[in-house]
Amino acid sequence: MKQQIRQFDDINVVGLEHEAGDGLHAEVMQLDHGIKLTMVKGEIAEDRKFPLPLRRHALTMVFVAVGSVSLAAKAPHGRVVLGAGDAGLLSAGFAFGPTILSASEELSAVFVELPRAYMAKVFGELCPDGLKAFVENDPSERVYREITSCASIQSVLHQMSAAPVGVSLRSLFLTSKTYELVALGLERLSIENCDCRLTPADVERLKRARDILSENLSDPPSLIALAHEVGINDFKLKKGxxxxxxxxxxxxxxxxxxxxARSALMKGEQSVTTVANQVGYTNLGHFAAAFRKQFGTTPKAMKKVSRIQISGAAIRNGMMGEAAV
Structure with a gap:
């Protein structure tokens, strides 16, 4: 694998070339307080190892917008796999095992490295119990906490990927969005440790309800049926x-x-109508309105951008093949 580095002020854009012709690249930016942002984006023809941007006295937030990232974990967990829309907080111990970027037509993931000293300063004596292991424990241990998804986090990830500003303002834009992402992630991690009258059993039931919805996008159960399936009343389900x-x-x-829908459209293989039906929409107008509200663009425009990117990658791969001959 070769690396090509271009410098945009304080952003290093690292292009990762692979024998299979992958169009993957990473942008690395150093922020104040020792925080480091790494954005990985592109196409992967086959699974590949990726060195996590972790130091011994730091931890990392991982956010996956499109594609899949697999992280080495100690037994009995085996591996921690984050798919589209998933996020988590990792201790530095994960740097000692390989991170796998899974083969996909499109990958978009964000890694934010946070020094342990910075985390201790942010929380002080009010550090939630669920985060103390990251600030106080042996950094060689592999500690993982899920960051529960929310619309605000997904919106920020999309904005960072699109970055609707010129090159001269890109650094400023990504810096502000990185801090926003960190704040939202820490807020989600803190909520599970708040005094909100949710027992650990309630939290597990709610997570199971969430998983059921994620697994049945086109034909989800009713609220009453969902509450019954996970063993919780509908009032606590809605409030929790x-x-x-x-x-x-x-x-x-x-x-x-x-x-x-965004992941499917980015692959560029299916029509907007097919994608809408796959995620449970029979009315294209309702689907387009919901998509635009979530991502600030239409499904048709997203698919068009995907086709342009795929065509560009094909042309680049063809040129590389001719050069090899």
């Missing part, structure tokens, strides 16, 4: 969802539908 996921069950379902 709002506390834990910053959304209603229906709002979360719509958010996951849009994430799945």
């Amino acid at each position: 969802f709002k506390v834990l996921f910053d959304n209603t069950p229906f709002g979360y379902l719509k958010e996951r539908r849009m994430i799945a």
Whole structure:
């Protein structure tokens, strides 16, 4: 694998070339307080190892917008896999195992490295119990916490990927969005440790309800049926969802539908109508309105951008093949 580095002020854009002709690249930017942003984006023809941007006295937030990232974990977990829309907080111990970027037509992931000293300063004596392991424990241990998805995080990730500013303002834009992403992620991590009358059993039931919705985007159960399936009453289901996921069950379902639709459209293989039907929409107008509200663009425009990117990658790969001959 070769690396090509271009310098944009304080942003290093690292292009990763692979024998299979992958169009993958990473942007690395150093912020104040020792925080480091790494954005990985592009196409991957086959699974590949990726060195996590982790130091011994730091931890990392991982956000996956499109594609899949697999992280080495100690037994009995085996590996931690983050798919589209997933996020998590990792201790530095994960740097000692390989991170796998899974083969996909499109990958978009963000890594934010946070020094442990910075985390200790942010929380001081008010550090939530669920985060103390990251600030106080042996950094060689592999500690992982899920960051529950919310519409605000997905919106910021999309804005960072699109970055609707000129090159001269890109550094400023990404800096502000990185801090916003960190604040939202820490807020989501703190919520699970708040005094909100949710027992650990309630949290597990709510997460199971969330997973059921994610697994049944085109034909989800009713609110009453969902509550019955996970063993919780519908009132606590609605209230607990709002506390834990910053959304209603229906709002979360719509958010996951849009994430799945975006991933499908970025592959460029299916029509907007097919994608809409796959995520449970029979009315294209309603689908387009929901998509635009989530990502600030239409499904048709997203698919058009994807076709341009795929065509560009094909041309680049063809040129590389001719050069090899």
